[in-house]
Amino acid sequence: MTTTAATRTTATPTTTKRAAASRATATRTGPSRRAVRPSEDQTTWMTTVDSPIGTLTLAARDGRITGLHMDGADHAPTGLETWRRDDSQFKEAVRQVRAYFAGELSDFDLPLQLEGTDFQRRVWKGLQGIPYGQTISYAELARRVGNVKACRAVGLANGRNPVAVIVPCHRVIGSNGTLTGFGGGLDRKKWLLDHERSLLDGPGRR
Secondary structure, three states, X not given: OOOOOOOOOOOOHXXXXXXXXXXXXXXXXXXXXXXXOOOOXXXXXEEXXXXXXXXXXXXXXXXXXXXXXXXXXXXXXXXXXXXXXXXXXXXXXXXXXXHHHOOOOOOOOOEEEEOOXXXXXXXXXXXXXXXXXXXXXXXXXXXXXXXXXXXXXXXXXXXXXXEOOOOOHHHEEOOOOOOOOOOOOHHHHHHHHXXXXXXXXXXXXX
């Protein structure tokens, strides 16, 4: 839960921009990760991609990926009826997703706009630091985001990750090595982990 202290201020263009920036974080996956201003265009565009774990729905605003959703997963996005399909906006994202599932790509390099609370965004940033083919526990992720006692909150934030696969929430498991929960289903989580591990040392991966 986020809270806002009540203060008396005079609205200016600068304060308006700062308030907007606090509600969303735009970043980029991969080594070229960088912060950019949140989108002013509120149209959500979408496309779908067939994959070994079912149909995936990609969403974006202003050229930045805001979601990768699995059919039947928990926490379905709201407002789907207002989304507009435009496959042309997702050519690079679709290419990278297909390359990942083909075992030809391990690190995504796509502009992202991750929208959530400050704590959720810290957790999602922590997820992006887990290397391909490796796993960490929820306790370790809590330590990395600076609150070792927040395992449960970290698990909830992990489950709310809006950009599955690209932001690899599937790489977080229980301290005893069990898969534990996953919004897309444990069968999908197992498939993703097995896929990465089997290809970790394989030829052609980049």
